[in-house]
Amino acid sequence: MVARLRAAGPELAAFAAVGLCAYAADLGLFLWLRGPVGLDPLTAKALSFVAGCSVAYTGNAFGTYRQAPDGVPRLRQYGIFFAVNIAGALVQLLCLAVSHHGLGLTSRRADTVSGAGIGMALATVLRFWGTRTLVFRYRGAATAQVRQARQVARTTWTG
Template identity: 75%
Template sequence: MSTDRRELIGFAAVGLLAYAVDLTLFTSLRGPAALDPLTAKSLSFVAGCTVAYLGNARGTYRRAHATGVRPYAIFVAVNLAGALVQLLCLAVSHYGLGLTSQRADTVSGAIVGMALGTVLRFWGTRTLVFRA
């Protein structure tokens, strides 16, 4: 299997796990915990980001240098940019379009926003954090 293909599969697998953590926590915080959507998404992002970093550093890219402060700081910056994309989708839907149901918040923040943010994260993770 080519390195690019292995990398894409590893990134996707780690991303799915991080997404599951993010979505589960967001849904719990937005529903039973009754937090506002932006707070719930922010907290679920931190949990998902941590899972993604550990999985990519130790699994997908297997880079010994990826455990330092600098790569982690860059990873966080890349993921914050992705999170801003997610939050923007959620804010536009919830506050701009008035789609305020839990379902609408989940679709805009955890599906549409996550998909767009993932494109940015993959590029940034591959080129800025774990480059060969």
Template identity: 70%
Template sequence: MTAARRELVGFATAGLLAYVTDLALFTWLRGPAGLDPLTAKTLAFAAGCTVAYLGNAHGTYRHAQHRGVRPYAVFVAVNLAGALVQLLCIAVSHYGLGLTSQYADTVSGAGIGMALATILRFWGTRTWVFPAEGRVGSWTG
């Protein structure tokens, strides 16, 4: 398997685990727990972000230099930018378009918002958190 493919598969795997964590927690917080959509999404994001960092640091980019607090702090910043994309999608849908059902909140935040945020997160993670010069067998693209 090429380095590019390994990176994409690893990032997707870590992301899928984070997505499942985020979606399950958001659904529970928005439904049975009865939280408002933005609070539920914020809490679900925090859990998903941690799962994603651990998956990438110990899996996808395990050969990269990522010692200390800085890589995690930058990862959180990149993921906060992604979370803002997701929150914006929920806010536009829920408050702007009046689509206030749990289903609409889930589609806008965990569907459309997550897809757009994933593109931003991949680019930010490989550019700023685990840059090419710190990786073994990386691809540049």
């Protein structure tokens, strides 16, 4: 397990870097659309969310998972990626709803912790899993190293 986590380090770091860029694009566009452009908050957020997803997909497709096997059309990959990101957004909303309405924790701090803290952490785990297993079907260095270690273990045991 430790070897698997260690081998996945570069993948996790790349995924996080892409995620930060996507978050910056989402936030920057949202602020611009709400401010100078003057759009209502839901329209601005919907547009900035799509832009953030596009930045994240591009960064992951041509960066983090560029070694992933091809064979799936890019538009289909993007559609699955977008669905995974919608699921992540729903996880964040669910955490906020449970905290605010279910547990009665209604302060701004509680909303921030549940939505942007706990919700974001859980959504990131879901997005990472979904991106690597559903979108790019990545078998990266971690899996290759584990297979190699198992093969060495088998040959050592059998003699």
